[in-house]
Amino acid sequence: MAISIERFDEAWVPAVKAFNARLRAGGEQEFDFPEVPPPAELPQQRIFQRLHLACEGEHVRGGFILRWQDFWINNQVQSIAHYRLPLSEGIVDKRYARVATHLLRSALKTEPLLFCLGMGGLGRPLPQMLKALRWVLHEVPFYFHVLRGNTFLREVQPLRASPSRRRTMDLAAQCGLGHLALAALHVGQRWKRHTPGKPGRPVEVEAFAEFGPWADDLWRRARKHYAVCSVRNSDTLNQLYPPDDRRFVRIRLMRDGYPVGWIVLLDTQMSEHKQFGNMRVGTLVDGMAEPGELDKLVAVAIQTLKLRGAHLAISNQAHVDWRQSLERCGFIGGPSNYIFACSPQLAKLMEPLVGSLERLHMTRGDGDGPIHL
Amino acid sequence: MSAFETVRTIAADLFQVAAAQLSESSSPETLQQWDSVQHLNLVTAIEEHFSLCFEPEEIDQMSDLGAIAQLIDAKQ
Numbered sequence: 015m016a017i018s019i020e021r022f023d024e025a026w027v028p029a030v031k032a033f034n035a036r037l038r039a040g041g042e043q044e045f046d047f048p049e050v051p052p053p054a055e056l057p058q059q060r061i062f063q064r065l066h067l068a069c070e071g072e073h074v075r076g077g078f079i080l081r082w083q084d085f086w087i088n089n090q091v092q093s094i095a096h097y098r099l100p101l102s103e104g105i106v107d108k109r110y111a112r113v114a115t116h117l118l119r120s121a122l123k124t125e126p127l128l129f130c131l132g133m134g135g136l137g138r139p140l141p142q143m144l145k146a147l148r149w150v151l152h153e154v155p156f157y158f159h160v161l162r163g164n165t166f167l168r169e170v171q172p173l174r175a176s177p178s179r180r181r182t183m184d185l186a187a188q189c190g191l192g193h194l195a196l197a198a199l200h201v202g203q204r205w206k207r208h209t210p211g212k213p214g215r216p217v218e219v220e221a222f223a224e225f226g227p228w229a230d231d232l233w234r235r236a237r238k239h240y241a242v243c244s245v246r247n248s249d250t251l252n253q254l255y256p257p258d259d260r261r262f263v264r265i266r267l268m269r270d271g272y273p274v275g276w277i278v279l280l281d282t283q284m285s286e287h288k289q290f291g292n293m294r295v296g297t298l299v300d301g302m303a304e305p306g307e308l309d310k311l312v313a314v315a316i317q318t319l320k321l322r323g324a325h326l327a328i329s330n331q332a333h334v335d336w337r338q339s340l341e342r343c344g345f346i347g348g349p350s351n352y353i354f355a356c357s358p359q360l361a362k363l364m365e366p367l368v369g370s371l372e373r374l375h376m377t378r379g380d381g382d383g384p385i386h387l
Numbered sequence: 388m389s390a391f392e393t394v395r396t397i398a399a400d401l402f403q404v405a406a407a408q409l410s411e412s413s414s415p416e417t418l419q420q421w422d423s424v425q426h427l428n429l430v431t432a433i434e435e436h437f438s439l440c441f442e443p444e445e446i447d448q449m450s451d452l453g454a455i456a457q458l459i460d461a462k463q
Contacts, residue, residue, distance in 0.1 A: 017447045104415070104423045111415035112449055114423035115430055119443040142424045146431050 015070050017113060019120045022051045022065035026074065030067065033074040033103065040106025047077045047101050060084050060093070060245075061253055066120065068102070068113050076102040076113040078121055080128075084245040086237050087363050088370070091245060094127040094360060096381055100140065118143060126359035131381030135351035150361045152332070154376050156350035157340045159200060159327040161296070161320050163193030169291030169325070200344035207342040218268040219314050224257040228266075228273045229302075236304045240333065241373035242364055244380055246302050254300075254379060265318060267303070267311055275303025275311040278379065280387050281322050296324035297387045300379030301336075308339035316343060332376040352378075390437075390463075391456035397432050398452055401425060411453030433459070 022030065027049060034046040048065065055062045061083045068076035079098040084091050100121075102113040121128060131154075133141050141151055160166045167173075167187040174180045186192025225248035233247050244250070255262045255278050263279040280297040284290040296319030303311050319327050329345070330352045331337050341347075354376050356364065364370040378384045388396075391411060398413070399406040402420040415421040421429075430446055433439070433455065439462055441449075449455045 016444065019443070102423060104426075108415040108422070111421060111423050111426045112446060115427045116443045116446050118427070119441075119446060123443060139422075139424050143427045146424070146427050 017068050017070050017075060017116060019116075020067050020069050022048075022067050022077065024051055026067055026069075027051070029069070029072060029074040030077070033077075036103060037101070037106055042106055045099065045101055047074075047099065048079075061250065063098075066117075066124075068117055068120075075110050076100070076104070076117055078117045080121060080125055082125075084250070086240060086243045086245055088241060088365075089238070092127065092363060094129060095121075095125040097121050097128045097130050098382060114139075114143065118147065122147075122357060126357060127363065128357040129360060129381075130355040131353070131376065133351075133353045133355070136353060141353055141355060144355045148358050149355045150358075150367065150371075151353055151355045152371050152374070153350050154330045154332045154352040154354050155337060156348045156352060157329050157331065157337075157345035158348050159316060159340075159343070159345045160196045160325075161316070161327055162325040163187070163196040164190070165293060165325040166196065167192040169293045171287070171289050171291050174291075199346065203341060203346055204344040207338065215269055217274070217310055217314075220266050220268060222264050222266055222276075225251040225255075225264075225276075229276065232273050232276070232302060236302055239305055239335065239373070240375045241370040243375035246300075254383065262299070263318065263322075265314060267307060267314065269307075275301065275307040277301035277311050277315050279315055279318060280384055281319060281324055282387055290326065293325040294323055295387065296322070296327045297378060297384060298327065298329035298331075298340075299384045299387070300377045305335040308335055309342055312339045312343045312345075330376070330378050332371070332374045334372045336375070389456070390459040391453065393436065394433060394452050394456050394459065397436060398429060401429055401432060409452060411456070412451050414451035429455075437463070439463075 030047055030049050034049065037046060052063055052065055063079055063081035065079050066077060067074050078100040080095040081098055082093050082095045085094050100114065100117045102110060102117060104110040104113050130144060136151065145151060164187040167183040174183055227248065229248040229251055237243065261280060263281060266273050266276040277298060278300045280299055283294050285292060298315050301311060316327055329340060330350065331340060332354065361367060378387060395406050395409045398409055402418060415426065430441060434441060437459055445458055448458055
């Protein structure tokens with residue numbers, strides 16, 4: 015029977031639940047499709063999403079989500095869509111191997127200006143499919159900064175993969191040498207990246223609950239330094255980081271009474287996490303500032319997380335100025351599985367690509383948002 | 388060369404099997420290497436070779452190599 019793409023509404027809820035049940039029965043434990051259709055879009059809503067289903071008669075064989083958002087691309091605002099959570103029954107039943115291609119082609123037909131973000135690494139099926147369709151794929155670098163060395167050594171799972179490594183890490187933690195070595199590593203990184211200059215004017219640091227007109231003003235001033243960036247005005251930011259969501263720590267820098275930068279942090283106690291064990295992990299989720307303010311912003315973020323008791327600070331950042339700031343503040347690069355991919359049509363809008371990718375602002379606040387953190 | 392013979396040659400190269408092992412009924416169910424990623428690779432290779440562009444609905448009809456060949460004949 016032919017497969018058609020339908021919008022997800024209430025009538026399809028039982029079929030979506032049955033689809034998810036078949037995926038689980040087939041061994042797929044990591045993903046399932048949302049079982050609640052999205053609310054109706056409001057007029058003039060700039061961030062909205064639509065859920066699409068691949069339907070074979072009354073059965074659902076797959077689905078994908080498109081989430082539209084305004085982006086600043088080469089000095090213009092453009093609405094583009096994030097291609098999210100494509101799921102095909104083909105992952106558990108090879109009779110439906112063709113559904114994934116159908117999903118991707120349908121999404122492109124609906125919206126040629128598409129991007130993907132995250133995806134778990136270049137070797138996963140989705141990035142491979144995107145590469146086959148001549149999408150541009152770009153790794154968004156990962157950085158970490160150890161705040162409490164002994165806990166890090168006892169909990170960081172990738173470095174404790176064998177019994178001998180675990181013994182070494184535990185010994186290093188116990189005698190304090192590990193902590194000293196890590197501290198030296200971060201100091202060395204700061205020294206390597208240090209650029210001498212005049213001390214800046216003093217700043218004030220403030221926590222805040224809600225983005226306001228000050229964020230719009232800052233966005234207008236800062237956006238010229240970003241070739242590709244989701245529009246970070248107050249309306250958008252309050253949707254992405256709702257004021258009543260107490261998980262987010264929101265901090266802004268003030269100079270002479272004017273906001274010159276903001277950063278959003280997460281501070282999460284992990285439990286048996288496959289990478290972080292039981293560490294308390296602080297994430298520099300998102301931020302905005304003019305380049306000259308970034309070092310101070312990152313330094314404030316580190317200090318905030320330290321005072322809150324975090325053991326480790328992490329961030330994914332694409333923009334060259336943010337990356338250099340992280341490095342000047344002692345962050346060290348690690349392996350990244352966070353991939354940005356853009357459709358051929360979107361890549362055309364971003365030309366010249368090399369320069370645009372250097373000044374692309376992609377963070378853990380983009381795409382799906384800071385999930386798993 | 389018929390459309391099927393060309394499709395078989397492309398598929399053999401992609402799936403790294405001898406062309407003689409492939410038939411019109413070769414499908415993801417009969418060929419272990421034929422998964423979602425390889426299905427897309429097969430579609431794009433065929434599009435490039437024949438200078439065609441398949442609609443999503445047409446991709447849905449590509450259940451086996453024979454069906455792919457029929458689709459190509461219909462579009463040419």
